[in-house]
Structures are given as C-alpha cells and as structure tokens.
Amino acid sequence: MTSSKMAAAATSVSTDDLAQFILNTLDRDGAIASSADLRFQGQQVENQALHGALTSLERREMITYETIEFDKWVLTAEGADIEANGSHEAKVFNAIPADGLAIGDLGKKVGAESAKIGQGKAFKNKWIGKGKDGKLVRLVATIRDVTQEDLATIKKTHAHSDAKVLAELKKRKLCDKEKVTHYRVAKGTHFSTVIVKQATDLTVDMLLSGSWQNLDFKKYNFDALGQEPSGGHLHPLMKVREEFRQIFFEMGFEEMPTNRYVESSFWNFDALFQPQQHPARDMHDTFFLKNPATSNRFPKACMEQVKQVHSTGGFGSIGYGYDWKEEEAEKLLLRTHTTAVSSNMLYKLAHQEGGFTPAKYFSIDRVFRNETVDATHLAEFHQVEGVIADVGLTLGDLIGFINVFCQKMGVTNIRFKPAYNPYTEPSMEIFSYHQGLGKWVEIGNSGMFRPEMLGPLGLPDNVRVIAWGLSLERPTMIKYGIDNIRELLGHKCDLEMIQKNPICRLDKKMGREN
Ligand code: FB9
Numbered sequence: 001m002t003s004s005k006m007a008a009a010a011t012s013v014s015t016d017d018l019a020q021f022i023l024n025t026l027d028r029d030g031a032i033a034s035s036a037d038l039r040f041q042g043q044q045v046e047n048q049a050l051h052g053a054l055t056s057l058e059r060r061e062m063i064t065y066e067t068i069e070f071d072k073w074v075l076t077a078e079g080a081d082i083e084a085n086g087s088h089e090a091k092v093f094n095a096i097p098a099d100g101l102a103i104g105d106l107g108k109k110v111g112a113e114s115a116k117i118g119q120g121k122a123f124k125n126k127w128i129g130k131g132k133d134g135k136l137v138r139l140v141a142t143i144r145d146v147t148q149e150d151l152a153t154i155k156k157t158h159a160h161s162d163a164k165v166l167a168e169l170k171k172r173k174l175c176d177k178e179k180v181t182h183y184r185v186a187k188g189t190h191f192s193t194v195i196v197k198q199a200t201d202l203t204v205d206m207l208l209s210g211s212w213q214n215l216d217f218k219k220y221n222f223d224a225l226g227q228e229p230s231g232g233h234l235h236p237l238m239k240v241r242e243e244f245r246q247i248f249f250e251m252g253f254e255e256m257p258t259n260r261y262v263e264s265s266f267w268n269f270d271a272l273f274q275p276q277q278h279p280a281r282d283m284h285d286t287f288f289l290k291n292p293a294t295s296n297r298f299p300k301a302c303m304e305q306v307k308q309v310h311s312t313g314g315f316g317s318i319g320y321g322y323d324w325k326e327e328e329a330e331k332l333l334l335r336t337h338t339t340a341v342s343s344n345m346l347y348k349l350a351h352q353e354g355g356f357t358p359a360k361y362f363s364i365d366r367v368f369r370n371e372t373v374d375a376t377h378l379a380e381f382h383q384v385e386g387v388i389a390d391v392g393l394t395l396g397d398l399i400g401f402i403n404v405f406c407q408k409m410g411v412t413n414i415r416f417k418p419a420y421n422p423y424t425e426p427s428m429e430i431f432s433y434h435q436g437l438g439k440w441v442e443i444g445n446s447g448m449f450r451p452e453m454l455g456p457l458g459l460p461d462n463v464r465v466i467a468w469g470l471s472l473e474r475p476t477m478i479k480y481g482i483d484n485i486r487e488l489l490g491h492k493c494d495l496e497m498i499q500k501n502p503i504c505r506l507d508k509k510m511g512r513e514n
Contacts, residue, residue, distance in 0.1 A: 013040060013041075013045070013046075013049055015049065015052045015053045015056060016053075016195065017040075018040065018045065018049055018050065018052075018053040019053040019056060019057050019195055020193075020195060021038075021040050022038075022053055022054070022057065022063065022185060023057070023062065023063070023191075023192070023193045023195065024193055025038065026063065026185065026186070026187050026191065027193045030187075031184075031185065031186045031187070032183070032184065032185040032186075033184060034068070034182045034183075034184060035047075035050055035182045035183040035184075035185065036180075036182040038050075047181055047182075050183065051183075054183055054185065057188070058188065059218075059219055059221065060188075060190060060198070060216075060219075061188040061189045061190040062187075062188045062190050062191050062192060062195075063185055063186065063187060063188045063191065064185070064186050064187075064188050065183045065184065065185040065186070066183065066184050067181060067182075067183055068181070068182050068183065068184060069179060069180065069181045070179075070180055071177045071178065071179060071180070072158040072159075072177070072178045072179075072180045073154045073158050073159055073160065073166060073175050073176070073177055073178075074154075074158065074175065074176060074178050075151055075154060075155055075174065075175050076173055076174055076175060076176055078173060078174055079151050079154075079169065079173075079174035079175045080151075080155070082147060082148055082151055082174060083148060083151035083152050083155050086145050086148050087118070087121070087145050087147035087148050088110070088113070088114035088115075088117040088118030088121060089117075089118040089119075089121035089122040089125060089127065089145075089147070090118070090143060090145040090147070090148065091110040091111075091114045091118055092106065092110055092114060092115065092118035092119055092121075092122045092128065092136075093118075093122050093127045093128060093138065093143050095109040095110045096128060096136050096137065096138050098138070099135075100131045100133070100135035100136060100137040100138075101135055101136045101137075102134075102135050102136075103119075103134070103135070103136055106119065106136065119136075121147075125143070126139055126140070127139060127140055127143050147169070147174070150165050150169060151169065151174060151175065154166075154169070154175050196216045198216050198217060198218040199212070199215040199216065199217050199218065200217070200218045202217070233498050233499045233501075234498075235498050236476050236479075236480050236482075236488065236497075236498070236501045236504065237382065237472055237473065237476050237488065237489070239501075239503065239504035240472055240475055240476045240479065240504050240506065241364050241382065241472055242504075243409070243504050243505075243506040244362075244364055244384050244409070244472070244506075245362075245364065247405060247408040247409060247506070248362040248386065250408065251360070251401075251404065251405065251408075252360055253360040253361060253362040253386060254359070254360065254361055254362070255361075255362055255363065255364075256338070256341045256342065256345050256361045256362065256363040256387075257341070258338055258341050258363045258364070258365035259365075261334050261335060261366060261368065262289060262332055262333070262334060262335075263332070263333060263334075263335040263340045263341075264294075264295050264296075264297070264298060264329065264330060264331070264332055264333075265281065265328060265329050265330065265331040265332075265333060266298045266303065266306070266329040266330070267298065267340045267341075267343050267344045268333060268335050268336060268337070268340035269281055269329075270303075270306050270310065270324075270328075270329045271298075271302070271306055271343040271344075271347070271453065271456065271457065272339060272340075272343055272422065272423035272453055273306075273309065273310070273422055273423055273450050273452040273453045274422040274423060275310060275320045275322065275422065276310070276322070276324060276325060276328045276329075277322065278422060280336065281328075283370065284370060285336070285369060285370050285371070286333050286334070286336050286368075286369070286370060287333060287334040287368050287370055287379075288331055288332065288333045289331075289332040289333060289334070292332060293331065293332060294327070294330035294331055294332055295330060295332055296326070296330045298329070299347070302347060302456055302457065302458065303326065303329065305455065305456030306324070306329070306456045307324045307326070308456075309452045309455065309456055310322065310324040310452075311323060311324045313452075314452075314455060315451040315452055315454075315455030315456075315461075316451055317450070317451060317452045319452070334367075334368035335367055335368065336367055336368060336369050337367050337383055337385075337469070338363040338364075338365055338367055338383045338385045338469075339383075339385060339423065339467070339469065341363050341365075342361065342363065342385060342387045342467065343453065343457065345359075345361055345387070346387070346389060346449075346454070346457050346459060346465060347457045347458065349389060349459070350457050350458035350459045350460075351458055355460075356389075356459060356460055356463060358388075358389060358390035358391070359387075359388070359389045359390075360386075360387070360388050360389075361386075361387045361388075361389075362384070362385060362386050362387070363383070363384075363385045364382060364383070364384045364385075364472060365382060365383065366380050366381070366382055366383075367380065367381060367382070367383045368380045369381075375483065375484045375485060375486070376473075376474070376477070376484075376485050377485065378473075378485055378486075378489060378490065381471050381472070381473050382471060382472035382473060383469055383470075383471060383472075384444075384469065384470050384471065384472055385467060385468070385469040386401065386405065386467060386468050386469075387465060387466075387467040388401060388465065388466050388467070389459070389463055389464075389465040390463065390464065391460075391462050391463055391464070392462060392464060393448075393464035393465070393466050394464070395426060395448060395466075397466055398428075398446055398447075398448065398466035398467075398468065399416065399428075401466065401468070402414070402416075402430060402446060402468050405468070406430070406432065406443065408506070408507065409475065409506040409507065410505075410506050410507040410508065410509075411432045411443060412432070413432060413433045414430055414431060414432045414443065415430075415431050415432075415440075416428040416429070416430060416431075416446075417429045417431060419445060419447070421445065421447055423447075423449055423450060423453050424446070424447020424448055424449055424450060424467070425447065425448065425450050426447060426448060427445065427446065427447035427448075428445070428446050428447060429442060429444070429445050429446075430442070430443040430444045430445065430446060430468065430470070431443060434478070436478075436509075436513060437478075441474075441478075443470055444468055444469050444470030444471070445468065445469055445470075446466070446467060446468030446469070447466075447467065447468075448464060448465070448466050448467075449464075449465040449466075449467060473485055473488065473489070475506065476488060476504075478513060479504060479506065479510050479513050480501060480502075480504075480510070480513070481510075481511075481513055
C-alpha cells in the first residue's frame, strides 16, 4: 500500500491522545525503534499528527526523538499490474504461436496497450522478429521476464541493487521513488506516562494564591515564528512611481505639485495652444465639471496673449484665425494630462522674482480621459512627464535626455517617430524594441513646446522648452507581467496581488516580466 494511501488510512487523532499513546508505548517497550510500526487504534499514525505530538513531548523533555528519512521505491499502478501479470513484452512473446502471428491479430490477443508497448520491447530484446511472410515470429524458445522480476524485487524490498534498472523502470512509469519519514523515540529526562496539563500564562490569581509554585509552565518556544506583522503594502503602481521619481531626482529634476485634478480649460488646453474646437476638447474625450462649471482665475495679461495667438497669431505664428472665447477657457474639467500643470509652472517660472531661470520639472499623477475602457485603457491613468526649460535647448537635447531617462528605466534600443501634438513642434513618439515581447513598444511621446505656447506664458524668446511623457500603467503591467489593466486597478484588482507583489526594479528584468 503506497504511503499516501497509508496516510489517508491513518485516522486523524488528537495530539494529546497520540502523546499519551506514545508515552504508554515507551513505558511498555522502553523505546520506539520506528514510528512506522506504531498502530494507534489498529491504524497507522499519520506523520504530521505524530510530529505534533513528538514536538510537544520533546519540549517538556518527556521524550527525545530523531527523524529518519530515506527513499522508498514503490510500484505504480501499471508496475503493480506487470508485477502481477507479466510485462507487455512477455505477453507479446507468449501470444506468438510457433507458426507466427499476423501483426493485426496481436492487439486482439494481448490488448492494444501491451501490443503497442510490448512489440517494441520484445523486438529490442531480440525475442521476436518479422517472418518472411511479415508475420511476427519467435526468435528464442523461452524468455525471462526481467521486468516482472525487477518489479517483484522492488515490491518486496522497496529497493533494487541496480540503480540503472530503477531509472529505466521509473522512466517507463512502472515504479517511483517516495521519501519516507519515520521517527525513533526514546524516553526523555522528564519521562512519565502522566501528561501534566501545563500552565501557559502566569495569572494574578496564581500569584495571589501562590499556586504558581507547583505548576508546570509551558516553556516559551522562542523559535516559534511570531504572527507575521500585518502592515501596509504598496500597490505596484506606487512602487514603479517611486522608481521613476528616483530617476528624475537623479537627473536633477524638481517635482511639480499635481495634487489638483480639477483644472481650467485655460491651463489644460488654451495655454498649450490647443484650439477651442479641437476634438479632444469635447465631452466625448474630456470630463467637464457641472458644479462648479467654470473659473476665470487665470492671469488676464496672459489670457489676452493666448487669445491673440489663437485668433490672429504672434510669436512668429499666424495663429489659428478663429474667434477665441474666454468662456470656453473658463470651463472646469478633470485634467486630461499633467502638461496642464507644466504650462502653469512655466508661467510661474517666467514671472518669478528675478525672472526666468533654467528649470527641470517632472510630474507623475492621475489624468482623466473619457475613453472607452479596454484591457489597456481606463478612464484615468498616471502620466509621467519631464519638462526642461533653458536657453537654446534643441531637439538633440530632447533626444539625449530621453535616451538617458530610458536607460535608467531599463529601456534601451529606442527610436523616434515623427508625431503631432497641438502644443509641440517638432513632436516625436518614442519606441523601444522589447526583447520579452519581441516587438517595438510605444514608450511615449515628446516634443518642443511651440512658441505660441511659450510666448504668452512670458518666457524669454531665446528660451526653449523640451518635454516628454509616458504612462505609469504600461511599464507597471510589463514589469509585473499583468496583461489586463483591470487586474492592476479597480474593483477586480486582487488584494493578494497587492500584498504579494515583488519590489520593483525598473532597470532589472523582474520575475514575472514578459
Ligand atoms: O506609457 C506608454 N508606453 C510604455 C511606457 C513604458 C514602458 O516601459 C516598459 C518597461 C519597459 C512600456 C510602455 N505609452 C504612453 C505608450 C502607449 O502605451 C500608448 O498606447 C498609451 N499612452 C497613454 C496615452 O494614451 C492615450 C501612454 C500614455 C501617454 C502618452 C503620451 C504622453 C503621456 C502618456 C505624453 C506626452 C507629452 C508629449 C509632449 C510633451 C509633453 C508630454
């Protein structure tokens, strides 16, 4: 009977009863050579229960025990059948009469399985061959069913002198190795057949009554693993965010204040030279606020300049030539990009005490787009943005910065594809060849802010501002091997994933990364 069946057969007994049984057995027999011979209520004792009883008795020094482990070879069901009824190859041999047997009739005689497996083996053993009429013929008068004999040995001794035989039969799934654990038990220094209920806590009553003096206190098990302290767990997104923040700080960037999701259309669109009839500005793409619906808390002088550059141009631009409406710019919305914060910061940079100074800003925070939700898009995501303002910056500087940034996030082999944004010219999409996914992955977007944006913000003419953006969700999904964004965010998100996800190393290949 295989040990697993034995374990199943073994009835689950209470640790105390089992402990008492062990003490009585020790008392009767002096020692227990192997717990495998123990029969509690006629049943084999299950190792786990046994181990529990032994450790509690050992802790009281009533017994000592040692664990003995060894491998035991047991037959599989097929092995047991062959041990009982002979090997497939022997069955084939025995099925062939002196005048041979048509191959087609073999299956009927020994069964399809034996015919298939046995034929090959019998041929290999040169027991049978093909007669000139194509029939199967015997090549020897008698055979020794070595397979059956070897299986019989294993059945009896749970071992075999020839490791090659064991390996071969294991490969043929006729036998398998099992780890057997049993215990040798002896009396301990405090051996007794009486298990004194041990006191676990020292109580006031015991102290007041003095009863503690003749109580047997349970020893503290200082090896016991304490309860895992439950603590907070960072969502993978927050771990990736921290990685990006460190990259920006390493590159000398300052974090922009992004704690205000509600923005005016002015800073989110108009200041970015995004025309008022641009498709992104209608409610199909943007969440506009109902209450409060509008705000005109933006600098009038700047607004006049924005109005002018949209309608009639300026700063070297012909503008869009449409009738720009202040009330449109007053509409409040949930920001569609953190670039809205960048425009506001650039305005402050231009109007700060002492005038413009070079700056490197970054933002990582939520943005909202009224998009159709699918496996990689929700109505909100976290935008990561880098902005650099300085005199004479070039597209080369932008490409340079993006290269350094990507290297630090473990993304190499990038290439740029011309793109279009209302607020940058030239604009470039960033792609990287992802070994794991075996394809070019769009990493993000970038560009040089247009003079029609920078001029009205009050930045000096010779100042250039370069910027790039990407999401937090995509790298997080790739690094943590998550295919559907709804597993990462939202009500379907499994808390286990948040409690058990590994630390994030952007610059290293992570366990579950594609
Ligand atoms: O994150 C994106 N892709 C990405 C990023 C990192 C990454 O890392 C891997 C571990 C190695 C893998 C993939 N994207 C940007 C590209 C696509 O996912 C794209 O389909 C979806 N984009 C979002 C917008 O969707 C409408 C990602 C989001 C995005 C796109 C553009 C910007 C920001 C976020 C921008 C910008 C910008 C441009 C110019 C100036 C200032 C900002």
